[in-house]
Amino acid sequence: MNYYSTRSGKTTAPKTSAEVIKQGLAEDGGLFMPESIPSITIDYIESLCPLTYPKRAAKVLGLFLTDYTESELEDCAKAAYGDNFDGYAAPVSKLVGEDLRVLELWHGPTCAFKDMALQIMPRLLSLALKKTGENRTAHILVATSGDTGKAALEGYKDVEQVKITVFYPEDGVSNMQKRQMITQEGKNVNVCAIKGNFDDAQTGVKQIFADKNTAEKLSEKNMFLSSANSINWGRLAPQVVYYISAYCDLVAEKDIKLGEKVDITVPTGNFGNIFAAYIAKLMGLPVGRLICASNKNNILTDFLNTGVYDRNRAFYTTMSPSMDILISSNLERLLYLVAGPERTKGYMQKLSETGRYEVDADVLAAIKENFSAYYCDEDNCAETIKGIFGKYSYLTDPHTAVAVYAAEQFIKENKTGLKNIVASTASPYKFAADELKSLGVNTYGLGDEDILKKLSDYSKTPIPAPLATLFTKEVRFSGSVGKDKESMEKVVLGQE
Numbered sequence: 386m387n388y389y390s391t392r393s394g395k396t397t398a399p400k401t402s403a404e405v406i407k408q409g410l411a412e413d414g415g416l417f418m419p420e421s422i423p424s425i426t427i428d429y430i431e432s433l434c435p436l437t438y439p440k441r442a443a444k445v446l447g448l449f450l451t452d453y454t455e456s457e458l459e460d461c462a463k464a465a466y467g468d469n470f471d472g473y474a475a476p477v478s479k480l481v482g483e484d485l486r487v488l489e490l491w492h493g494p495t496c497a498f499k500d501m502a503l504q505i506m507p508r509l510l511s512l513a514l515k516k517t518g519e520n521r522t523a524h525i526l527v528a529t530s531g532d533t534g535k536a537a538l539e540g541y542k543d544v545e546q547v548k549i550t551v552f553y554p555e556d557g558v559s560n561m562q563k564r565q566m567i568t569q570e571g572k573n574v575n576v577c578a579i580k581g582n583f584d585d586a587q588t589g590v591k592q593i594f595a596d597k598n599t600a601e602k603l604s605e606k607n608m609f610l611s612s613a614n615s616i617n618w619g620r621l622a623p624q625v626v627y628y629i630s631a632y633c634d635l636v637a638e639k640d641i642k643l644g645e646k647v648d649i650t651v652p653t654g655n656f657g658n659i660f661a662a663y664i665a666k667l668m669g670l671p672v673g674r675l676i677c678a679s680n681k682n683n684i685l686t687d688f689l690n691t692g693v694y695d696r697n698r699a700f701y702t703t704m705s706p707s708m709d710i711l712i713s714s715n716l717e718r719l720l721y722l723v724a725g726p727e728r729t730k731g732y733m734q735k736l737s738e739t740g741r742y743e744v745d746a747d748v749l750a751a752i753k754e755n756f757s758a759y760y761c762d763e764d765n766c767a768e769t770i771k772g773i774f775g776k777y778s779y780l781t782d783p784h785t786a787v788a789v790y791a792a793e794q795f796i797k798e799n800k801t802g803l804k805n806i807v808a809s810t811a812s813p814y815k816f817a818a819d820e821l822k823s824l825g826v827n828t829y830g831l832g833d834e835d836i837l838k839k840l841s842d843y844s845k846t847p848i849p850a851p852l853a854t855l856f857t858k859e860v861r862f863s864g865s866v867g868k869d870k871e872s873m874e875k876v877v878l879g880q881e
């Protein structure tokens with residue numbers, strides 16, 4: 386399987402999957418896509434059903450990452466989705482209503498769905514370095530607003546031939562998120578606060594990536610910079626797996642018949658997770674509609690309904706911070722599939738020049754054939770958390786609640802009669818204070834640990850082990866530097 390950029394298509398030289406995982410972004414600024422989408426039959430899906438999650442993952446990934454051997458992929462998947470998950474990696478819960486099925490993607494070490502990709506991608510990168518004859522160490526640089534940083538640290542810790550440095554805004558992450566990062570274990574990890582906000586951290590990291598001087602200094606230390614960003618194909622491919630796996634589980638439990646269609650709802654920020662569901666559909670998974678759920682930052686709802694993408698708008702901070710995004714990078718992959726590389730390049734150019742583009746009518750029509758879009762404001766999100774808990778004694782984190790609300794709106798308007806798989810992207814315990822507030826429980830004066838306990842007592846559910854043990858862990862990284870590129874670069878070069 387060859388890979389090409391979304392902005393050039395086959396006019397540039399083909400790359401292998403190992404090369405694209407190592408490289409991340411294409412030279413022309415586009416994202417890498419496989420030259421074709423492999424197709425799977427109903428018989429093939431049936432053959433996956435008796436397998437474990439890691440085996441299903443190895444099989445599905447093998448269709449995309451053809452320069453990896455089956456045993457390599459099996460080893461990676463077994464290590465990625467083993468003991469570091471609390472039980473089954475991606476279980477489907479039937480607790481929530483007639484038609485909704487909640488696909489819980491947060492049983493990994495950081496309690497958010499990014500683990501599903503970031504537990505396996507570092508292992509794929511490590512192999513990619515060998516396959517491409519790279520002898521330098523890959524230095525992963527991350528700027529984080531919270532979830533990605535921790536998931537990347539857990540994924541890359543102690544991975545051979547890799548180092549990782551994470552920058553987070555000193556006053557811009559939640560207490561829990563900060564605690565998760567500064568207690569990070571591993572020999573090859575570094576975490577540093579910067580005196581600025583997330584944009585400052587992101588800008589600093591981008592400047593370091595763009596600086597040839599830094600690259601040279603790192604090269605002298607036998608290192609090169611690499612990214613763990615969600616635009617990397619190595620993060621997308623593992624996300625296709627759990628939609629196919631969830632379908633298998635529903636078949637195995639006789640909740641659906643083999644071949645029966647399901648709708649899928651995904652709480653969306655960067656458009657990676659929902660795009661993976663679309664890929665699964667294109668491959669041949671029996672999927673009806675894909676419902677894109679947004680919070681108050683509803684730029685995607687507007688785009689999918691009107692064809693106009695306009696980031697010139699207010700930015701809101703919400704209870705579902707991982708979806709507080711105005712540039713959904715992975716949308717470019719969808720545009721490439723429906724409009725081709727030339728038009729995609731034009732849209733992206735307009736976006737960077739004016740912050741706005743409008744797709745052609747045929748493109749919008751093609752998108753609407755598969756996607757629906759709804760958004761959920763803060764009040765509706767809180768009411769959904771409370772309502773679902775009241776009815777089913779089931780806790781949904783704010784991101785998941787946004788998706789449940791969107792799925793309910795979709796079902797009300799469309800009545801497809803299909804089961805609807807809702808992607809659940811974080812443990813409610815990651816957002817315990819907002820959960821309690823939404824449930825109408827007073828948290829006044831409580832510290833972080835007591836808030837977790839209160840949510841546990843109230844909901845009669847256990848605190849996930851990775852969060853419960855945080856409070857006894859030693860703080861390893863208390864450093865903080867200025868937000869200027871020079872200060873950050875010193876940290877990367879190990880001079881600070």
Ligand SMILES: *Cc1c(COP(=O)(O)O)cnc(C)c1O
Nearest residue numbers: 653654655656657658707810811
């Ligand atoms: C990253 C994230 C999302 C958004 O996923 P995208 O792939 O960026 O659309 C949703 N929920 C949570 C909890 C996340 O961490």
